[in-house]
Amino acid sequence: MKKTAAQNSIRPWAVLFWLLVWQGASMVFSALWPNGHLLLASPISAALRLGELAFTAAFWRAVGGSIAHIFGGFLAGCALAVALAALSARWRLVRELLYPLTAAVKAVPVVSFIILALVWLDSRSLPLFISALMVFPPVYLNVLAGIAAADGKLLEMARVFRVPLGRRLAGIYLPAVLPYFRSAVSLALGLCWKAGAAAEVIGLPSGTIGERLYTAKVYFQTPDLFAWTAVIVAVSVLFEKLFLALVDALAGKAGL
Amino acid sequence: MELHIENLCKAFDGRLVLEHVTFTAGTGVTCVMAPSGAGKTTLLHILLGLERPDSGNFTGNVRWAAVFQEDRLLEHLDAMGNLRFVLGAALDEPAAGALLTELGLGDTAGKPVREFSGGMKRRLALARALLAPSDALALDEPFTGLDEENRARCLALLRRAGEEKPVLLVTHDPADAQALDAAVVKL
Numbered sequence: 001m002k003k004t005a006a007q008n009s010i011r012p013w014a015v016l017f018w019l020l021v022w023q024g025a026s027m028v029f030s031a032l033w034p035n036g037h038l039l040l041a042s043p044i045s046a047a048l049r050l051g052e053l054a055f056t057a058a059f060w061r062a063v064g065g066s067i068a069h070i071f072g073g074f075l076a077g078c079a080l081a082v083a084l085a086a087l088s089a090r091w092r093l094v095r096e097l098l099y100p101l102t103a104a105v106k107a108v109p110v111v112s113f114i115i116l117a118l119v120w121l122d123s124r125s126l127p128l129f130i131s132a133l134m135v136f137p138p139v140y141l142n143v144l145a146g147i148a149a150a151d152g153k154l155l156e157m158a159r160v161f162r163v164p165l166g167r168r169l170a171g172i173y174l175p176a177v178l179p180y181f182r183s184a185v186s187l188a189l190g191l192c193w194k195a196g197a198a199a200e201v202i203g204l205p206s207g208t209i210g211e212r213l214y215t216a217k218v219y220f221q222t223p224d225l226f227a228w229t230a231v232i233v234a235v236s237v238l239f240e241k242l243f244l245a246l247v248d249a250l251a252g253k254a255g256l
Numbered sequence: 257m258e259l260h261i262e263n264l265c266k267a268f269d270g271r272l273v274l275e276h277v278t279f280t281a282g283t284g285v286t287c288v289m290a291p292s293g294a295g296k297t298t299l300l301h302i303l304l305g306l307e308r309p310d311s312g313n314f315t316g317n318v319r320w321a322a323v324f325q326e327d328r329l330l331e332h333l334d335a336m337g338n339l340r341f342v343l344g345a346a347l348d349e350p351a352a353g354a355l356l357t358e359l360g361l362g363d364t365a366g367k368p369v370r371e372f373s374g375g376m377k378r379r380l381a382l383a384r385a386l387l388a389p390s391d392a393l394a395l396d397e398p399f400t401g402l403d404e405e406n407r408a409r410c411l412a413l414l415r416r417a418g419e420e421k422p423v424l425l426v427t428h429d430p431a432d433a434q435a436l437d438a439a440v441v442k443l
Contacts, residue, residue: 157328160304160320161342161388171341173328255332255368 019043038220046226053227055128058207063231066209069124070196071239073131073187080132081139082181088140089147102137110134110195115204123203127210130199131192138184138191146180175256182247189243193236209235257318257391258282259303259422264312273298277312279441281392285418286351287433289381289425296426299443300394302375321390325397327377331370335361335380337441338369342388345434355383359409382410386417393423399432411435 029036037045053059088095105113110130117129118120154172163171200210209228216224264277273295281287290296301307304320329338339352356362359379369377382398395414399407415436417423425438433440 153324153326153328154330155321156306157324158342160306160322161384162319163342164344167341167344171333175330175332255334255337 035240038222041222041226043226045223046230049223050227050230053224061207061236062209062212065207065243066127066196066200066232067235067239069127069200069205069208070131073128073133073196074135074192074239075129077132077135077188077192078139078185081136082143085140085143085147088144095144098140102140104137105133105137108146110198111202114195114199117199118203123205126203127196127199127205127208131196134195135188136190139181142184143177146177149180150176174254175183178247178251178254178256182244182251185243185247186240189240190236193232193239197232257393257422258422259315259318260313261303261315262313263301264302264314265310266295267303267310268298271435274302274309274443277443280297281409281422281424281439281441283418283420283422285414285423285425285433285436285438287438287440288443289428289430289440290434292428294443296443297396300396300424300426304394319391320394321385321388321392322380322394323381324386324394325396327381329369329377329380329384330355332368333436334367334369335364335383338380339384339387342384346389347387352383352387355387355413356380358413359383360406375403375406378402379406379410381411386413390421392421393417395423396426397428399427399429409433 022040026037026040026042026045029040033039041049084094084098088098112127113133114130117126121129150173155168158168158172197210197213201206201214202210204211204214209232213225213228213232216222216228259281261280264274265272266274277299285348288296288299298307300322302309303314303318304322304396329358330341333341335347335356336347336352340347343352353362356364359382361376361379361383364372364376369380372380378398378401382395385393385398387393390417393414398414401404409434414423414425418436418438425432425436428431430440
């Protein structure tokens with residue numbers, strides 16, 4: 001599967017330009033105010049801080065903890081969305097029943113869900129639940145659209161030849177659903193890392209990136225704030241690339 | 257086995273497409289002939305269970321294998337992959353390979369069907385119908401897009417299939433009925 005032009009549009013020179021703007025702004029802040037470097041840490045100080053953090057065990061514990069919660073939520077949300085999309089495709093009643101739910105999850109601000117869920121759940125389960133919730137609508141709706149796009153004439157052929165369901169799923173439904181699933185996952189992974197990190201900052205489960213982000217904010221450690229933000233972006237991008245590579249490998253194996 | 261079709265009627269939007277169609281098809285090839293739009297494909301779809309007739313009776317519970325008007329192949333798979341999709345573990349690969357070779361598709365291993373020509377797809381659709389376990393064959397213009405040589409090969413294969421089971425062949429060409437020594441049903 002090919003990438004769109006938009007996905008290929010980040011150029012190193014443009015990144016360098018904005019890093020220079022950031023560095024310049026930080027230097028202006030430092031020149032204008034005595035503690036200006038605290039208001040806007042420079043990219044160099046953030047990178048140095050990230051380098052220091054990377055050599056501590058607590059850093060990797062926090063990264064691992066967040067991955068377990070957020071990616072776990074992503075996988076759970078995906079599994080639930082695919083299963084319910086299959087049921088919705090089969091029974092209209094299920095589809096009609098789930099429509100208000102997906103519409104509500106899409107419309108309600110994520111912070112409302114986070115605060116509400118904090119009433120019911122412990123802080124460890126919160127990012128897992130919020131990530132799953134964010135993943136559910138795009139994956140559910142796209143997989144449902146993919147199932148609907150399966151070739152009706154091929155399904156008729158399979159019916160005439162009495163092809164069992166397992167082979168129909170692999171031969172007809174999987175090729176129809178995979179492109180829809182891929183684009184949904186690409187969107188959902190970014191969403192679940194943003195929402196999951198927000199849930200960690202609010203719920204403060206110990207040993208997570210969100211907790212470290214909150215601590216950095218409380219103690220006005222702006223280099224840490226930027227360093228942890230960079231970690232969230234990096235992990236999010238890494239997981240998106242890895243998961244999409246896995247989906248593409250599956251598609252390649254199926255001959256798509 | 258014998259296929260009995262009695263007083264089959266079907267209308268679309270008030271237009272009668274099949275009007276009291278009645279015939280019996282035993283072992284051997286039966287050619288169904290009619291002008292375009294006269295309901296040949298509709299008749300096959302009813303027999304295959306893809307359409308409901310408005311009235312009439314026909315032999316049910318038949319395990320069919322078919323060549324449809326369209327090829328209806330899995331474009332991302334190669335020839336053997338398409339056969340495996342239908343036959344599963346029952347696929348006899350040496351026998352399937354021999355049939356593909358007989359139909360001029362012996363050198364297509366690993367080549368996805370989307371890269372096949374129209375004639376190659378048609379021959380593969382026929383191979384699939386011939387290899388699938390069935391009580392009867394329903395073939396909707398299976399020779400479309402075939403050159404004379406391949407047409408002759410396919411006719412020979414149909415003649416062989418007709419020795420074992422009923423073969424309903426929808427065709428425009430009376431020469432097909434002659435070549436197959438087939439019974440003819442005109443709609």
